[in-house]
Amino acid sequence: MTDTIDTRPSADDVNELAAEAATPGSLFDRLGGTYGIAGAVDILVDRLFANVAVNANEAVHAHHGVAANAPGYKFLVTAWSIEAAGGPKCYPGEDMVAAHDGLHIDTKGFDAVYKEIAATLSFLDVPEAEHAEFMALIEKHRPEVVDGVHLA
Numbered sequence: 001m002t003d004t005i006d007t008r009p010s011a012d013d014v015n016e017l018a019a020e021a022a023t024p025g026s027l028f029d030r031l032g033g034t035y036g037i038a039g040a041v042d043i044l045v046d047r048l049f050a051n052v053a054v055n056a057n058e059a060v061h062a063h064h065g066v067a068a069n070a071p072g073y074k075f076l077v078t079a080w081s082i083e084a085a086g087g088p089k090c091y092p093g094e095d096m097v098a099a100h101d102g103l104h105i106d107t108k109g110f111d112a113v114y115k116e117i118a119a120t121l122s123f124l125d126v127p128e129a130e131h132a133e134f135m136a137l138i139e140k141h142r143p144e145v146v147d148g149v150h151l152a
């Protein structure tokens with residue numbers, strides 16, 4: 001029998017990298033830059049793929065129910081978050097309306113994801129100010145995801 005080695009980072013590992021990178025400034029900086037954000041998204045996406053309320057939507061489950069989608073999705077959500085938080089422009093994906101078109105995401109579905117994002121930030125002990133700022137960013141995009149309405 002072969003032993004396996006668990007290479008997954010712990011919350012402490014992610015926080016350590018984030019603290020090293022953190023400088024006062026943009027939300028991107030205060031979240032620990034690329035290492036902090038990628039570490040958080042790594043945990044978030046695993047939680048979203050396993051979340052029963054999120055996957056109750058069949059169109060969402062068709063994507064989130066396939067483990068092979070995780071790496072690419074983590075990349076896209078990380079890059080989106082980096083840009084949205086005021087970091088370098090690096091997001092190569094679709095805009096939020098096009099990305100969610102046809103998924104029929106309702107308020108309940110959005111709230112399920114919103115809660116999981118907040119829970120992940122809490123799990124990582126992201127300070128209150130940065131937590132609130134990032135959640136406000138997510139809330140701002142609700143109309144694009146739920147109603148397909150482009151932000152002004």
Ligand code: HEM
Nearest residue numbers: 060063076077080093094099105109110113138141142145
């Ligand atoms: C503000 C909140 C949200 C953000 C920032 C966000 C971000 C993203 C990004 C960056 C992508 C990749 C786009 C691309 O492929 O180019 C994506 C796709 C996707 N999102 Fe979201 N999302 C949000 C809300 C939601 C919610 C509430 C759900 C489900 C309840 C959801 C489910 C999905 C699914 C299933 C895809 C993959 C679609 C496909 O390629 O088939 N998202 N999202």
